[in-house]
Amino acid sequence: MSSSVVARLNAGQQKRQRELVTPEGLALPLTIASRGSRAGALLLDLLIVFFGTIAILIVLGLMGFGLLDSDIQEEMSAPLEFLVVIVILLIFLARYGYFLFFELGPKGATPGKRMLGIRVAARDGGRLTAEAVIARNLMRDVEVFIPTFFLLSGGQAEGVMGAAAFIWLAVFVLFPVFNKDHLRAGDLVAGTWVVEAQKVKLEEALSTAPDRSEEYRFGDAELEVYGEHELQVLEGVLRQDNPEAMREVMFAICRKIGWQPGSGHEREFLEAFYAALRAHLERNMRFGVRKADKYS
């Protein structure tokens, strides 16, 4: 990944950062879910609903065929009628109930959202109420289902009225593209937004590795060349523990600080450099001096 791509990714990330002030006055960092992950989650959910419904319908259909054979048409037999009722209610629930049920749960997210690590939250920092979830999911009807049916039925080809309806529906569909919080109409009406909610595991502390500050001594001038961004990259490399990558990084660092790289001790060298660089940067941080990356 080239550095400009990384920079752009970081800028996108920065743009989505929000601070939410909880009722007791704590500022909590939140990241708005990207449009891509929201669209992906929706797609996953629709697939789940679609294939889930089809699967159940097939099972019901197999049961229904047996019933159809037994008596010939006209009068609906009681069990068959029961099946028809179930099918109608099933389709109704698939359209309106699926999203509602999952977003009311403690995770505040449908299976699709969970897979992509996002969830629904109240925009004002209060709690996510049942009414809010209901409101945002009722709006989903004009935002997702009606445009889908409209396109599937080829409604946009029907003259001026069709075109007008198409534009009108496009307003709903494209709504999230035109505001900075990526709100869709349902979010706006319900006072909610969708934020990232990944589960992150706590990694090992890195500086518990044996202290090698005696073997590798880095002077201030050598530590000045890098900033916080490089430190984090180095942290990632150490956590991945890939000998090939560590070797390359060691060579790059040695070139930069003018050392002669040896071989066989890549990890030891990098751990020592990481500890020294972090100590250096954190010390400066305590004095209020921060260095974002090697260019600053």
Add this chain to the structure above:
Amino acid sequence: MALNLFGHNEIDPPAAITAATLRSDRFRLQREVDWQRLEQIVDALERNRPGRIADDDLMELPVLYRKAASSLAVARETSLDAATLAYLESLVRRAWFQVYGPRTGLFAWLRHFLLGGWSASVRDIWLDICSALFVMVAGTAVGWILVANDREWFFSLVPGAMSGGRQPGASREELAETLQGTEGAEGLAAFAAYLFSNNTGVCIMAFALGFCFGIPTLLLLVYNMALLGAMLWLFSDAGLGIDFAGWLSVHGTTELFAILLSGAAGMHIGRSMAFPGSKSVLSAAAAAGRRSAQVMAGCTVMLVVAGILEGYARQLVPTTEGRFAIGAVMLFFWITYFAFVPRPRDHDGEARR
């Protein structure tokens, strides 16, 4: 780690704190146990298994949450350990969602809703209900007048599939036929379920379209009621006006009431966005949306009732008097319910307005 026999994970003490060379890592190792304890509680809550949490842990949840939050604030100013920062941010956020998450279960919410929450929100949007009612009456009149002046209008208003033989030129007998009941109850459950799912779709659309300042909702109401007006004219022209009204009133009082409420709910959102008052447009829309959502949840209930009435009662009660009686009782019931069930007292001190 010990065997997990009791569904309660032991947390390993962190590696020797003094072994860490960096001050920020020592800070982290000192607090790690608390963070992981919080994580276990949050995990259990997210899985919806609060029973797994030890009483002590639950008592300390707020304290642990605040500790983690303050750790995060300190770590951001002193530590450059990206992994720890990411972990803490995720942990605090997850804990926050649980501490401030929805605390009412579905059944508690339903009770609150049925015993006053619903009727209170209906009363809150009385102004929109009045305007929706006006629009609906006007729509019916428009339908009637259009068709009375020019019969061709009937065919533009009523889709062919829906008329089912009910059209200008049909004989009185043919029209009377469509108002008949049926003998047995076969097939009626499916009919009722179909009506319910169809009508709820219309209601939800009326609500959701309110978003654009309520105008599409108005159009939808006018169109649907014009259709009704056209039908009304058709039957009264054939001298069956009273019978048709009876046939319609069985479920119509409930169904039209539900459509009225959902249209009003949609217009309420539209009106709040057009005239937000002292609030911002966004917060006005959010407040209106939450209020309307309760009304809409109620509409679903009404449409279940309407579907059953339409599917069963209408087909099984053939007399016009009987049909009027059922319709009147339902109307009386709804009006009494909305007008007199008091706003529930909030146990959790949350403002519902």
